[in-house]
Amino acid sequence: MIAKTLDLWGEFPYPGDTGDGFRPTLDAYLLKSGAPRPAVVVFPGSGYLECSPREAEAVALQFNAAGYHAFVLWYSCEPHLHPAPLKDAARAFSLIREKAADWFIDPNRVAALGFSAGSHLAAALGEYHSTDLAAAPGINPGTTRPDLMVLSYPVITSGEFAHRGSFDRTLGDKREDPAALDLLSLEKHVPADFPPTFLWTTFEDEAVPMQNTLLMAWALREQNIPYELHIFPEGQHGISLATEETSGGEARYVKPRVAQWLGLCQNWLQDRFAELAAKK
Numbered sequence: 706m707i708a709k710t711l712d713l714w715g716e717f718p719y720p721g722d723t724g725d726g727f728r729p730t731l732d733a734y735l736l737k738s739g740a741p742r743p744a745v746v747v748f749p750g751s752g753y754l755e756c757s758p759r760e761a762e763a764v765a766l767q768f769n770a771a772g773y774h775a776f777v778l779w780y781s782c783e784p785h786l787h788p789a790p791l792k793d794a795a796r797a798f799s800l801i802r803e804k805a806a807d808w809f810i811d812p813n814r815v816a817a818l819g820f821s822a823g824s825h826l827a828a829a830l831g832e833y834h835s836t837d838l839a840a841a842p843g844i845n846p847g848t849t850r851p852d853l854m855v856l857s858y859p860v861i862t863s864g865e866f867a868h869r870g871s872f873d874r875t876l877g878d879k880r881e882d883p884a885a886l887d888l889l890s891l892e893k894h895v896p897a898d899f900p901p902t903f904l905w906t907t908f909e910d911e912a913v914p915m916q917n918t919l920l921m922a923w924a925l926r927e928q929n930i931p932y933e934l935h936i937f938p939e940g941q942h943g944i945s946l947a948t949e950e951t952s953g954g955e956a957r958y959v960k961p962r963v964a965q966w967l968g969l970c971q972n973w974l975q976d977r978f979a980e981l982a983a984k985k
Contacts, residue, residue: 706769707735713778713796717843721781721789729793731800732777734765735808743814743978744774746797746851750821750943752860753782753790753874757943759951759958760820760857767946768818771971774810776801780826783874787889788838790875794830795839795849802848814978817851817900818970821913821943822871824859827851828891828921831899853977854902855970858910858942861917863890868913892920895928902932903973905966907940933973937963 713719713729721729736742745768749760756779765775778797781789798815805812819827833839834849860871863886872880872889879885887893902925906918915936925932940963945951947963 706737707733709733711800713793713800714843717796717841720792720841721785723784725784727781727785729781730779731797732762732765732779733808734762734769734775734777736769736772736774738809741805741809741811742772742774743816743974744776744801744810745816745818745855745974746776746778746801748778748780748794748817748819748823748827750819750823750860751782752822752868752870754870755782756780756823757820757945759943759945759953760823763946763951764818767967768971771974773974774808784877786877787875787885790826791829791833791839792841792844794826795834795844796841798830798834798851799843799845799848803845811982812848814852814981816853816855816974816978818855818857819859820857820945822860822868822875824856825861825871825889825891827854828856828859828861829889832891832894832896850898851900852981853974854900855974856902856904856918856921857966858906858913858944859904859917859921860913861891861921863887866914866916866920868917892924895921895924895930897928899925899928899930901930901977903970904932905935905937905970907937907942907944907963909939910942912942933969935966935969937966939963
């Protein structure tokens with residue numbers, strides 16, 4: 706495996722620059738390969754306050770073990786406001802597809818996998834990939850749509866069941882602007898070309914209520930987007946892989962039943978990636 710960290714924007718200006726020296730990065734975990742492989746791009750969560758390390762490298766390595774190239778996007782968080790994170794996401798997919806031949810990636814089989822607010826960002830890319838919100842120098846039009854989507858205990862709605870902190874941090878002074886809140890209430894804007902989606906959450910999640918996941922599932926059904934949904938009866942928000950490795954030493958993040966999500970997700974990806982390969 707080849708592991709390296711890339712300056713996401715490289716020679717291009719960073720659209721979210723506030724002068725504080727921050728630059729988004731993309732960690733690449735590339736398997737040695739003589740033929741193109743699918744890839745999974747991980748979007749860690751933490752309410753647009755930061756990107757959680759517990760939802761990053763350990764997750765990427767699990768997808769390496771399943772035979773996929775993997776990436777972790779360390780995207781813009783507060784004080785770098787929307788649409789800076791969305792442009793980071795679009796740039797990541799554009800860069801990965803630009804480098805597909807060099808990195809032995811199948812550009813038609815690249816999935817987004819988000820956690821919490823990272824799921825919100827991944828889903829926002831699925832909705833707004835072809836709009837000006839996801840445009841900037843360094844982003845190639847037509848290369849930014851994920852082929853598949855995995856949403857883990859996702860932040861979705863800015864309405865009754867919102868994780869208010871996520872919207873406050875990414876909207877800043879626009880946190881009470883009805884139009885801005887509506888735009889980022891993703892259950893309202895699912896397009897017909899949204900990727901097939903795997904969703905999972907827990908009944909016990911109090912930080913981001915499971916209604917977020919259900920609202921997104923219903924919106925996908927309304928657009929006839931195929932999806933698979935799992936709701937586990939127990940588990941705290943931010944549970945990641947639900948194993949000791951990603952627990953940070955906290956027993957509440959170790960739940961063997963919830964840990965089943967990974968195998969279910971990888972089986973789903975295997976089937977969906979096979980379907981995409983057959984269409985080429």
